[in-house]
Amino acid sequence: MSNLTQSIAEVEERISAACLRAGRKREEIRLIAVTKTVPVERIQTALQEGLTYFGENYIQEAQKKIEVLSQGTWHFIGHLQKNKARQAVKFFSMIETLDSPALAQELNRQALQAGKTIEALIQVNEAGESSKSGLPPDRIPLLIKESKAWSALRLRGLMTIPPYDPDPEKSRPWYRSLFQWRAEWQAQFPSVDLNHLSMGMSHDFEVAIEEGATIIRVGTALFGPRG
Numbered sequence: 001m002s003n004l005t006q007s008i009a010e011v012e013e014r015i016s017a018a019c020l021r022a023g024r025k026r027e028e029i030r031l032i033a034v035t036k037t038v039p040v041e042r043i044q045t046a047l048q049e050g051l052t053y054f055g056e057n058y059i060q061e062a063q064k065k066i067e068v069l070s071q072g073t074w075h076f077i078g079h080l081q082k083n084k085a086r087q088a089v090k091f092f093s094m095i096e097t098l099d100s101p102a103l104a105q106e107l108n109r110q111a112l113q114a115g116k117t118i119e120a121l122i123q124v125n126e127a128g129e130s131s132k133s134g135l136p137p138d139r140i141p142l143l144i145k146e147s148k149a150w151s152a153l154r155l156r157g158l159m160t161i162p163p164y165d166p167d168p169e170k171s172r173p174w175y176r177s178l179f180q181w182r183a184e185w186q187a188q189f190p191s192v193d194l195n196h197l198s199m200g201m202s203h204d205f206e207v208a209i210e211e212g213a214t215i216i217r218v219g220t221a222l223f224g225p226r227g
Contacts, residue, residue: 002045003224004042004045004046004049004222004223005049007221007222007223007224008046008049008050008051008222010221011031011218011221011222014205014206014221015029015031015205015206015209015216017206018205018206018207018209018210019209021206021210022209022210024209028214029209029213029214029215029216030053030196030214030215030216031051031053031216031218032053032054032055032075032077032198032215032216032217032218033046033051033053033054033055033218033219033222033223034054034055034056034057034077034201034217034218034219034222034223035054035055035056035065035219035223036055036056036057036058036061036078036219036226037061037226038219038223040064040065040068040069042223043065043069043072044069046222047069047071047072051072051222052072052073053072053073053074053075054072054073054074054075055074055075055076055077055096055217055219056074056075056076056077056078056092057076057077057078058078059076059080059084059087059088059091062074062076062091062092063087063091066091073093074091074092074093074094075092075093075094075095075096075215075217076088076091076092076094076095076096076097077096077097077159077217078097079097079099079133080095080097080098080099080103082102082103082106085103085106085107085109085110086110086113086114088107088110088118089107089110089111089114089116089118090114092118093118093119094118094119094120094121094156095107095118095119095120095121096120096121096123096159096198096215096217097121097123097133097134097159098120098121098122098123098143098155099122099123099125099133099134099135100135100143101142101143101146104120104143104146104147104150104153107120107153108150108151108152108153111152111153112151112152116152117152117153117154118152118153118154119153119154119155119156120153120154120155120156121155121156121157121158121159121196121198121215122134122135122140122143122144122155122157122158122159123135123158123159123160123161124136124137124140124158124159124160124178124181125160126160126162126174126177126178126181127162127163127174129163132161134159134160134161137181140158140181140185141185141188141189144185144188144189144192144194145189147192148191148192154193155192155193155194156193156194156195156196157182157193157194157195157196157197157198157214158178158181158182158194158196158197158198159197159198159199159215160174160175160178160198160199161199161201162174162175162199166203168203168204168206168207169207171200171204171207171208172207172210172211174199175197175199175200175207175208175211175212175213176211178197178199178211179197179211179212182194182197182212195214196214196215197212197213197214197215198213198214198215198216198217199211199213199215199216200213200216200217201216201217201218201219201220202218202219202220202221202222203220203221205217205218205221
């Protein structure tokens with residue numbers, strides 16, 4: 001058994017255990033394998049092992065991998081500059097880090113020109129950390145309202161990155177509050193799709209699953225520490 005095969009099995013065990021504790025089904029959780037700095041050969045092995053969803057932080061690095069592999073479903077999970085919207089639309093099926101009306105308008109424009117539909121999650125900066133992108137909760141409703149006018153950009157939910165702490169329990173309040181914010185905004189905008197909650201990474205994804213995550217972003221637990 002290869003190291004990657006073993007790592008995938010261990011992550012799957014953790015996901016299943018968290019689902020069992022939360023009374024959820026495994027199929028409710030989308031595992032995004034975060035491949036930042038991971039070479040193409042290892043991603044190819046991951047594909048062969050059955051992983052299908054991948055996440056990248058940088059357009060230029062992702063473009064090279066996606067063009068070589070021509071497989072998988074790719075999520076963009078880094079900060080996206082507006083001038084990179086065209087490339088993002090070309091290579092990704094979902095942008096998890098939508099953080100402004102201007103970026104939404106440009107993604108929608110580029111998707112229209114490309115003749116495709118692209119999905120998006122709004123990044124919520126719950127803690128107001130200056131080191132992270134995303135909008136504070138009080139600015140989210142306006143962007144959700146504007147999403148009704150997007151014809152080629154489809155809002156699918158919310159994403160967050162809480163303040164890092166090695167203790168996964170410190171992430172729980174942030175994940176719980178995003179779940180509650182989502183319920184409030186869904187009630188306010190019942191016709192808008194907010195089904196997805198992308199929250200949880202290698203050290204705390206079990207807590208995220210217990211608090212309602214539908215997408216988890218896992219890199220280190222699969223591929224080991226970044227070099």
